[in-house]
Amino acid sequence: MPAPSSTTTPIVSLEHVTLRYEHGVTALDDVSVSIAEGERICVLGPNGSGKSTLASVVCGLLAPDEGAVQLVGHEVFGERGIDFEAYRQARRQLGLVFQNPDDQIVTSVVEEDVAFGPENLGVPSEQIGPRVERELHRVALDRYAKADPSRLSGGQKQRVAIAGALAMEPRVLVLDEPGALLDVRGRRGIMHVMDKLQAAGTTIVHVTHFMEEALAADRVLVLSKGRLVLQGTPREVFAHGDELSALGLEEPFTARLSEALRDRGVCVPWTIDEGELAEAIASLATHASKADAARITESRAAAPNQDAPAVLADGLCYSYGATDGREERHPALDHVSFAIPARSTAAIVGQTGSGKSTLLRLLCALEGPDAGRLVVSGIETSNRRQRRLLHGRVGYVMQHPERQLFAETVWEDVAYGPGNMHLDAAEVERRCREALALVGLTGREQSSPFHLSGGLQRLCALAGILAMEPTILVLDEPTAGLDPHGRAQLRQILDRISDHGVTVVQVTHSMDDAALADQVIVLNEGTLLMQGAPYEVFAPTTEQALRDSGLGLPEALSWALRLAAQGMHVGTPLTLETLADALQAACEGGAHGL
């Protein structure tokens, strides 16, 4: 692969860089990268591929073991080893934003935090104010200058962190998975800021797990096991679909759709450009739309369920006490009613502050309702004693469940839950073994959970809950922060659990995930906005209501609506597969019509 032809000296240059961690892990293996001023680079790779390490090297926080590194004109690492003074100088012109916004904010007033970096650089007092103002404006947080960051949403916090980095006027801004912990709206906000920065000529190095985000980059680097395995324009890189999926990555939706169509014999070009694909499809099917015979609508005949529902909420209300010194706020849940049939799957969607997390806490019987009824698995949750019965019957997988790990070995951690249930030792052992097998952690029983990779830690925590053999499994954004492979793996495990007859309720940011559930519950500001089967909730008629509450549609449906706007009706598919089927039918219909 040719390096990008650039006549100017690169702003960042890594030559044959190798970096090993203490426990013998080679995080970077002979990586050579050269980045030109003003370039927007996107770094992709599965968990553990060395992406974060690369980000740390590029922003001058980690020195390699071998190779040569040149950052913003400073030879920081070379044959003579580490040049600390050069590193210090280079770092002053390099900015970093990483995953967890909480860890990056050092004070409790937004504008003070943005000023922290410039203060460290010794910027004269009178210049700091204008910088703070300018950067807060750039990330659209002017109104929040005096706010307490801990009261902001994740996306807003992350924008504070970006403003804080930008106020230092870095020549290169490194963003290490800035959207990993954010919802769709938060991620969109970050992408928007990046577009602006790119236009302003800032060099950007963006590490991400979201393939869609790579499309806006000038150049994409793909890392695997510490090696740079692919690089080129997004189009060039995503053309290697098979290689990417072998690495546990996936292509952007457009690329997957064009591939699915080509697999079905529909003659469209392979592309990652939405407009190009839409045009190609439209030109193939101009005549098909009238026939409309090919309309495929996602509808699953719900099997009549005779059992008592797993969850029954009737006029459910809950509010956090206003006596704790916080401002008075509207109730977290306000007269919410719904039922989730036993052995089905349900997705709860809603943006930050919609009451999702509160609803989960109530479902898990961690709290009782203020008013209204909530019956879980036949048990009223208004009574504390009754609620206790549910701990164990309802499995609760909190957000970032790996944070609940505590024991010395995987086995002990998984056995904690069943151990609390007064089962005999043989039964505990059987459950642990089955749970570990279910998540694919057999053989790792004696490892320390803290030594597992992030993805495996999450599976270990999940096993700890499955070992209690819950009849209802409640998950709070189980795929947040995982790479595509991890996400797919988790979805598979949840499918298997669901097949075992467990009711699975999950809060999710992903409308595509929600579309796969039997039932979707949409919350907005503590009230129930909608509920029903995915095809009822995600429909052309509900689009506006969903957008108004900060949500969107599944990718496939957005596509279908876009095509419909161009006069091509393919119904309301919710998944890539049904969309591709519908398009195939439409295009063949069109071919016949010719």
Place this chain on the structure above:
Amino acid sequence: MAFRISLGRYVPANSALHRLDPRTKLICGLALMVSVFFIRTPLQLAFGWVVALALVALSKVPAGKVLASLRPVIVVLLALSVFNLLLVNTGEVLVALGPLHITSDGLWAAVNYSLRLVVAVVAATLILLTTTPTQLTDAFDALLSPLSRVGLPGHEIAMVFSLMLRFIPTIADEASAIVDAQTARGGALAEGTLIGRVRAIVPVIVALLASSLRHANGLSRALDARCYEGGTARSHWHPLQLHARDGVAVAFTCVYVAVLLVLGSL
């Protein structure tokens, strides 16, 4: 179970207390807190309370926020009262129940010790509520700078203090999430026998420690990335500057202490 700690969170407002130089605020506040221990008579106590309430009014901080910060110490104050009530044996015996004697001195001590401490806690709370962590750090930094001259890390101590304030709510949120998770796994933290509860706390503490270490790692990465290198080369957005109002505050504090001492000798 949710830990909703609002301890010492800065409340933005534009009051005389907010505008005061943080160094002045710290020194006057400290004087106020120490002076509390000279309160012995009801007159002094009343005076201390009047001044404390006046300060709350002056700060424009909602009284609810001040009360919320007081809540955690109420248990301690009550315990203190009970001890005083039962253990002080001088003075006139008011009630005698077997070996227990409640005396007039004990009763006064029970009232006075708790109520005067409230004055001190209010003073401390007001400093935290009206001063941003950055200002606090700067003030500590300035006041601890004599330490730096003898080689002690004055600035760093100030920074650590400020970061601690910043992370209290984060860690508290995390603690409540972990308690939730372990409770759902049958670890009975909030009920059951004492031994059961103690056993149940281990999975929470260990997980929370691991979590705090993760934060520490992240934070150190952030501090490096933002070129934090200690206090030497830093500039300040709002450099500390003493104004006439700071002189007024110091004068008021001196007058207050003097009046308090005079009241005590009446």
